[in-house]
Amino acid sequence: MRYLTLEKALNAWNTLQPISEEDKTRLARRFSVDFNYNSNHIEGNTLTYGQTEILLLFGKVIGEANVRSVQEMVASEVSLKMMVAESRVKETPLTQNFIRGLHHTLLREDYSVHRELPGGMQVGYVVHAGQYKTRPNSVITRYGERFDYASPEETPAMMTDLVDWYNNAEKEGNLSPVDLAALFHYRYIRIHPFEDGNGRIARLLVNYILAKHDIPMVVVRSRKKEEYLEALHAADLAVGAAPSSGANASIKAIAPFLKYFRSMVAQEIDADVRFLTKHGENIWWYDGECIEFRSPNYSKILELMQSEPVLSLADIQRKLNIQISAVKKLVQHLLDKHYIEKGKDEGSWHVFIVQSI
Missing domain, CATH: 1.10.3290.10 (Fido-like domain)
Structure with a gap:
């Protein structure tokens, strides 16, 4: 504290x-x-x-x-x-x-x-x-x-x-x-x-x-x-x-x-x-907790999900220019933490974590 x-x-x-x-x-x-x-x-x-x-x-x-x-x-x-x-x-x-x-x-x-x-x-x-x-x-x-x-x-x-x-x-x-x-x-x-x-x-x-x-x-x-x-x-x-x-x-x-x-x-x-x-592109908030991502790729993925109506894993891979295996691992972590959820339509996402800017 x-x-x-x-x-x-x-x-x-x-x-x-x-x-x-x-x-x-x-x-x-x-x-x-x-x-x-x-x-x-x-x-x-x-x-x-x-x-x-x-x-x-x-x-x-x-x-x-x-x-x-x-x-x-x-x-x-x-x-x-x-x-x-x-x-x-x-x-x-x-x-x-x-x-x-x-x-x-x-x-x-x-x-x-x-x-x-x-x-x-x-x-x-x-x-x-x-x-x-x-x-x-x-x-x-x-x-x-x-x-x-x-x-x-x-x-x-x-x-x-x-x-x-x-x-x-x-x-x-x-x-x-x-x-x-x-x-x-x-x-x-x-x-x-x-x-x-x-x-x-x-x-x-x-x-x-x-x-x-x-x-x-x-x-x-x-x-x-x-x-x-x-x-x-x-x-x-x-x-x-x-x-x-x-x-x-x-x-x-x-x-x-x-x-x-x-x-x-x-x-x-x-x-x-x-x-x-406390501001920064890697600083986010979820249910009262400050989440500071070590990798800037988390923030980049979240920002893409917020701005793009449809975003596949391949789209993320192409925009960030990183391996698809890394994309899957990063997205799965966000899903496991309940920071995001898959939307009803293929390639749509709900982002629940809030950026502190």
């Missing part, structure tokens, strides 16, 4: 201000794909990063795609836009109506869930969009333990307390926006107010808090899911199992999660800074 502390990362970001409208657009476009892909992929959405990019930026579905996953991703993008718009009205306090409305937008409509329990027993229930849960929810941790969230009866009062606490804490200013977002996330997750979508709503609300205070929004990366869940689990052990303890946890009590959260925010801000400042 380039900046060892959150403070240094924020200072580096602030020195870039104000950034151009073009750079704002580049960051927003990158964030839209990264956030929606990762937040939904953590919860089991089956769209690839490439499918997500084409869907959100061009409104098209490529390859085989689960209909539900496509609908979830589109609804996630609408929810993201809704959250960003709300964060810009800085004098407006956070409300439960907004949280429930965000949830309704994310889930779209009520739907039924049917599951088979160990032993063959069938159970079914309805997930209510925009309404707090009507049945208890819990999770089996990675260590095999059952962990209960707030009961349906407790949830309305706990959510009232959570929103009131947040609005008061924001006014008082005793917690930094990053620490406030971390503590809000933890308390919210311990309530788990909805029957589904709690993790996705938590990550949207974290970014609502950051954006409201002019701090770059962040992505909890799916490839780092275990680190994220382990930090929450470590905080649970420190806070205690009672839902009321979690819903009223102090910033000191959630130290393991806070340490993770600050580091994650610093890394994400650092990536934004490098995205805007």
Whole structure:
């Protein structure tokens, strides 16, 4: 990591201000794909990063795609836009109506869930969009333990307390926006107010808090899911199992999660800074990672794929004047890393990796 502390990362970001409208657009476009892909992929959405990019930026579905996953991703993008718009009205306090409305937008409509329990027993229930849960929810941790969230009866009062606490804490200013977002996330997750979508709503609300205070929004990366869940689990052990303890946890009590959260925010801000400042024809970005190709032929191939509607391997070989075996090896590497995919038509390509220029 380039900046060892959150403070240094924020200072580096602030020195870039104000950034151009073009750079704002580049960051927003990158964030839209990264956030929606990762937040939904953590919860089991089956769209690839490439499918997500084409869907959100061009409104098209490529390859085989689960209909539900496509609908979830589109609804996630609408929810993201809704959250960003709300964060810009800085004098407006956070409300439960907004949280429930965000949830309704994310889930779209009520739907039924049917599951088979160990032993063959069938159970079914309805997930209510925009309404707090009507049945208890819990999770089996990675260590095999059952962990209960707030009961349906407790949830309305706990959510009232959570929103009131947040609005008061924001006014008082005793917690930094990053620490406030971390503590809000933890308390919210311990309530788990909805029957589904709690993790996705938590990550949207974290970014609502950051954006409201002019701090770059962040992505909890799916490839780092275990680190994220382990930090929450470590905080649970420190806070205690009672839902009321979690819903009223102090910033000191959630130290393991806070340490993770600050580091994650610093890394994400650092990536934004490098995205805007680290340039070169061999420097590209994919899902929050800076890819610096050692061979300039990778960049030449990617640029050709972006500019040519039809491009065969023989075309690449001829334009770059290198052996066809080398072309095949380079293209296969790009395919294996999912930086590119073959298009529907012969010789067409989808390029998902973004050049930092």
